[in-house]
Amino acid sequence: MRQKKPRLVITFETTTMALKMEKVCHAAGAPGRLIPVPREITAGCGLAWLAAPEEREIVLSAMQDGGVIPQDIHTL
Amino acid sequence: MIYLDSAATSLHKPPQVAQAAANAILHLGNAGRGAHEATLSAGRVIYEAREKLAELFGVGDPMRVCMMFNTTDALNTAIGGLIRPGDHVVTTEAEHNSVLRPLYRAEQRGARLTIVPMDKTTGRVREADILAAIRPDTRAVVCAHASNVTGNALDIEAIGSYCRAHGILFLVDAAQSAGAFDIDMQRMGISALCLPGHKGLLGPQGTGVLCVADGVRIAPLRVGGSGVHSFSHEHPADYPTALEAGTLNTPGIAGLSVALDFVMETGSSAIHAREIALARMFYDAVYKLDGVTVYGDWTTDNRAAIVTLGLAGWDAGEVSDVLMQDYGICTRAGAHCAPLVHRAFGTENGGLVRFSFSYFNTEDEVRAAIDAVTELAQEGS
Structure with missing residues (x-):
């Protein structure tokens, strides 16, 4: 099994909002990438934004500045 | 074509x-x-x-x-x-x-x-x-x-x-x-x-x-x-x-x-200007032909690049077919899915022929359409 590192995971109501998140983070130079929503959060499907917990501030700042509305912000 | x-x-x-x-x-x-x-x-x-x-x-x-x-x-x-x-x-x-x-x-x-x-x-x-x-x-x-x-x-x-x-x-x-x-x-x-x-x-x-x-x-x-x-x-x-x-x-x-x-x-305005110039070139040449009736308000260029007409003595479908077969021109004949318009114009039986222009059409193509309509109008009179 791969060892799990702590993760910052941000979920969204739609996959379109997740794609907007990717775009604004890339534009702002904020780290992270899109992943399938982890099953600890929901057994449904969808996209989430993954970053390291220590990157929380820069990621949330880019998200807010870019007008992205999250569903939830988790640290797993 | x-x-x-x-x-x-x-x-x-x-x-x-x-x-x-x-x-x-x-x-x-x-x-x-x-x-x-x-x-x-x-x-x-x-x-x-x-x-x-x-x-x-x-x-x-x-x-x-x-x-x-x-x-x-x-x-x-x-x-x-x-x-x-x-x-x-x-x-x-x-x-x-x-x-x-x-x-x-x-x-x-x-x-x-x-x-x-x-x-x-x-x-x-x-x-x-x-x-x-x-x-x-x-x-x-x-x-x-x-x-x-x-x-x-x-x-x-x-x-x-x-x-x-x-x-x-x-x-x-x-x-x-x-x-x-x-x-x-x-x-x-x-x-x-x-x-x-x-x-x-x-x-x-x-x-x-x-x-x-x-x-x-x-x-x-x-x-x-x-x-x-x-x-x-x-x-x-x-x-x-x-x-x-x-x-x-x-x-x-x-x-x-x-x-x-x-x-x-x-730019939408440049696209519209080009289209409407072509449509108006066509309209100006055909509206005064004997037997041609153009429908629509041409007192303004604030309109879509559509010229719809009837030809005396012709069924609209026949006109469109002849334009395709003899002149290689694609038009749309009939009621155009707008029944109340044709009822108001009294054209629900014969229909009308619609010519609609694009940014990519040329003046030569418009001239060819003018010549074709002119010939058909003379033929129908």
Whole structure:
């Protein structure tokens, strides 16, 4: 099994909002990438934004500045 | 072949449109279904298209740009999802069946319609008549920005401003205007903007768009696969997913996205100026011919590049067929899915012949069409 590192995971109501998140983070130079929503959060499907917990501030700042509305912000 | 049927669909498109659609077929997955590179690439292409559409039409937020399959799909979604039994709706005689039939269905379910008449000579609908038809129980005004038969355009900003001030929904069918007219949803007070991707926007067929104003909640026509909240019995309520159940037309949207680049770089006003110059060149030559009757208001260039005419002694279908067979010119004959227009003009039996012009037509093609109509008019007299 791969060892799990702590993760910052941000979920969204739609996959379109997740794609907007990717775009604004890339534009702002904020780290992270899109992943399938982890099953600890929901057994449904969808996209989430993954970053390291220590990157929380820069990621949330880019998200807010870019007008992205999250569903939830988790640290797993 | 000379293609003068751009009001039906754009045949001549920037070459990169087909390349983008082909590339999507070869390389893109299903947007919003998983998180692998093929699906993310598809999602990015579609998101870019939403951003461009939001900018071009003053939507304010790409999340409220919903991908449809054509204008009829968008109109069915908007009308079906907003008009309730008991609501009063104002529309006009100038409408296409894509507006009328969803409204007639709403009427069967208890909505009440007022259909504002058009001038029987020019085909013009007066904005003041539309506003005068509004009652205390009016929920919505639904109308085309430009008629697909006459090309006459309405001042949608005047109608939208009134509707916004009085809390009335304003649904616009931009099938003949999107891409060639200035349309700004926010400034013009439009609640739902329904448009094709494949006409003035020069994208592939199978693309349409429904832009929804902030605060307007449309009940979805379709529910089903959404890529999110799979265990919920309810389809997601957030736009654009709320109105986009099932797989989108990713190749079509990829083509539309690069077509939007062309339209936005060229500019809607430049596109309209070119189209209307060609249409007016044709109109100026044919309207005075013996036996030719042109329908529509040509006192202004603030209109779509459509010239619709009747030829004395000819059935419209016959004219269109001869134009194709003998002159290689593509036109559209018949009732143009606008029954009330033809009833008002008294042309429901013989129909009319529509010539519609594109940015990519040439003066030589217009001259060939003028010569052909001139010969047919002489033949019919």
